[in-house]
Amino acid sequence: MDTIPVHMRITGLTPSNEDVNSRRAAVSELSTAWGKIKDANQIVAKAAEIAQSLGGDGTPPTTLGAEVQSAVQNHASAFLYSESPLEVGVCAGMAAVSILKPEPSASGWTIADVYSNALWSALAFQPPLQDGKREALRLEVLDLAQKRSVESANKTRERVPVPEPLDLTVTIGEDNKVTTNFKKSVTGTIDALRRNAALDREELDFLWWAQLSRSRLLDRPLAGIAEATRLIASGIEAASHLRRLPAEVHRDLVLRTVDDDSELNLVELLGVIGEDRGNLGCQFSNGPAVAHSSVFPLLHALAAGTATGAGAFVPRRASTWGGRALLEAALIRMMTRGVTNL
Numbered sequence: 440m441d442t443i444p445v446h447m448r449i450t451g452l453t454p455s456n457e458d459v460n461s462r463r464a465a466v467s468e469l470s471t472a473w474g475k476i477k478d479a480n481q482i483v484a485k486a487a488e489i490a491q492s493l494g495g496d497g498t499p500p501t502t503l504g505a506e507v508q509s510a511v512q513n514h515a516s517a518f519l520y521s522e523s524p525l526e527v528g529v530c531a532g533m534a535a536v537s538i539l540k541p542e543p544s545a546s547g548w549t550i551a552d553v554y555s556n557a558l559w560s561a562l563a564f565q566p567p568l569q570d571g572k573r574e575a576l577r578l579e580v581l582d583l584a585q586k587r588s589v590e591s592a593n594k595t596r597e598r599v600p601v602p603e604p605l606d607l608t609v610t611i612g613e614d615n616k617v618t619t620n621f622k623k624s625v626t627g628t629i630d631a632l633r634r635n636a637a638l639d640r641e642e643l644d645f646l647w648w649a650q651l652s653r654s655r656l657l658d659r660p661l662a663g664i665a666e667a668t669r670l671i672a673s674g675i676e677a678a679s680h681l682r683r684l685p686a687e688v689h690r691d692l693v694l695r696t697v698d699d700d701s702e703l704n705l706v707e708l709l710g711v712i713g714e715d716r717g718n719l720g721c722q723f724s725n726g727p728a729v730a731h732s733s734v735f736p737l738l739h740a741l742a743a744g745t746a747t748g749a750g751a752f753v754p755r756r757a758s759t760w761g762g763r764a765l766l767e768a769a770l771i772r773m774m775t776r777g778v779t780n781l
Contacts, residue, residue, distance in 0.1 A: 442461060442533070442576075443459060443466065443529070443533055444459050444578045444660075444743065445575075446532070446533065446575075447526075447528060447529060448572060449526075449528075449570075449572045449573055449576065450525050450526060460514070461511060461515035461652040462511060462515075462526070462533075464512040464514045465511075465513065465514060465530055466530050466533045466537060467533045467537070469506070469507065469530060469531070469534035470535075470537035470538050472533060472535040473535075473538060473554075474538050474551075475550075479553050479773070479774045480727065480730070480731075480774065480776065481771040482550060482554055482557065482735050483557045483727060483770075483774070484731060485552055486553075486555075486557035486558045486561060486734060487557070487561055487733045487734050488500045488502065488503040488531070489503070489531045489532065489535050489558065490561035490562050490565065490733060490734075491733065492527050492531045492532070492660055493528045493565075493573075493576060493577045493580060494562070494565035494566075494568065494577060495565070497524055497525045497527075497528050497573065498524055498781065499520070499527040499531070503527060504520040504521070504524065504527050506642065507520055507526075507530045508520040511526075511530065523731050524741060525573070527586070528573070528576065529576065530575070532576050532580045533560060535554065535580050535584075536580060536583055538550070538551055538554050539554060539555050539558075539580075539584060539587050540583070541592075543590050543595075544591075544594070544595075545599075546567075546595065547591055547592065547595025547596075547683035548595075548609050548684070548773060549569075549591075549714065551587070551591075552585070552591050552684060553770075553774075555583075555591065556584070556588050556684055556770050557731075557734050557770065558581070559581065559584040559585045559588050559766070559767055560735065560736075560763070560767060560770065561586065561733050561734045562577060562580060562581040563581060563585070563763075564736050564748070564753075564763075565750050566750055566752075566753050568691060579713075582607065588684065591684070592683060592685055592686035592687075593676055593686050595683045595684075596638055596641075598634075598635045598638060599631050599634055599635065601628055601631040601632055602627045602628055602629050602631060603628065604624050604625045604627075605623065605624035605625075606624065607619060607620065607624050608620050613730040614701075635683065638682075639681075641680070641681065641682045645677065645680045645681070645689065646692075647660075648676065648677065649677075649692045649695070654669070654676065655676060656671070656675060656717075656718050656719060657666060657672055657715055657719075661673070661696055663712055666698060666699055667708055667711050667712070667757040667760060667761075668695075668711060668712050668715055668719075670694060670696070670697065670757050670758065670760060670761025671708075671712070671719060671760055671761055671764040671765070672715075672719060672764075673694075673696070673764075673765075674693050674760075674761045674763070674764025674765035674766075675719060675765075675774045676692045677689060677765055677768075678764075678765055678768035678771075679768075679772065680773050682774070684769050684770065684773060685766065685769045686713065689765060690765055693761050693762065693765050694758050694761050694762065697757065699757070699760075700756045700757050700758050701757055702754040702755060702756050703754060703755065703760070704746075704751060704752050704753055704754045705736065705737070705740055705750070705751040705759065706761060707754075708740075709740060709744065709746060712741070714727055716744060719741050720740075720743075720744075721742070723735070723738040723739070723741060724742040724743075725773060726771065726774075727765070727770075727774050727775070728742055729742065729743075732747065733748065734767075735767045735770075735771065736748060736767075737763050737767055738764070738768065738771065739762055
């Protein structure tokens with residue numbers, strides 16, 4: 440369903456057919472351009488800009504505003520984003536939806552995968568908006584990003600059927616040179632076996648970690664660690680055993696020790712973590728967590744020791760913080776270490 444006509448009414452005005460068509464064309468241009476960005480850091484930066492335009496007071500970053508303005512002016516030359524900043528969020532949000540809509544592949548680390556996980560992380564940390572129309576747009580992008588992230592993570596861990604090798608052929612040329620199709624005949628079989636074996640290894644590594652009942656980061660048994668700290672440590676450690684972004688089963692294992700599941704905002708959470716913050720956050724003191732604090736708010740707070748943004752004052756359950764630790768740490772692992780071949 441094309442929801443651009445609905446979201447165009449966020450501005451309070453009734454858009455004309457020309458208004459809707461020009462914004463639809465601009466959205467198409469933006470999604471095409473953004474879908475060609477290959478550098479993960481640049482994708483995360485773009486996702487952060489999109490999320491900013493959808494949350495808060497709707498004031499977009501200057502760079503995003505200018506980019507959307509240029510795309511809209513190709514079809515509506517009088518448009519100025521400074522006169523209608525909320526339309527930047529509409530165009531950016533709909534462009535994100537366009538990128539996320541295609542079905543995920545078995546790769547698990549595509550351009551759309553980076554967008555979906557970064558948008559999920561950034562938008563889920565924002566407080567809900569009072570404006571119902573803007574909140575509907577924000578939730579449309581958030582819900583699609585979360586759904587696609589989970590679907591992709593599950594699909595990439597599906598074992599593939601192992602095909603039979605092709606028939607081997609041997610050819611002897613006039614110069615007595617022998618050629619065969621050996622490599623081609625076994626490549627499909629070997630690739631399938633390698634992929635399945637790598638998935639098995641990831642699963643075994645993760646389950647061995649789950650059996651430890653001990654935090655290596657904090658160097659003590661999980662039972663002796665305060666719940667919120669324990670879940671965050673588990674999320675960070677679990678991410679280090681993944682070859683792709685986390686699926687629901689990984690989150691379930693991270694949260695297997697949930698008991699009280701008390702609510703804490705990020706400021707209160709840092710107080711509960713106390714001296715353990717250094718061990719949990721030291722590995723994130725440089726890199727994506729610092730550069731993109733709105734996408735990695737928890738890991739940024741652990742590294743910096745301070746909580747920023749309106750989302751930092753929203754109470755969340757300890758299980759939510761544990762799941763967020765897994766999501767943020769896994770995305771950073773993929774960005775910094777690259778894809779581990781399956």
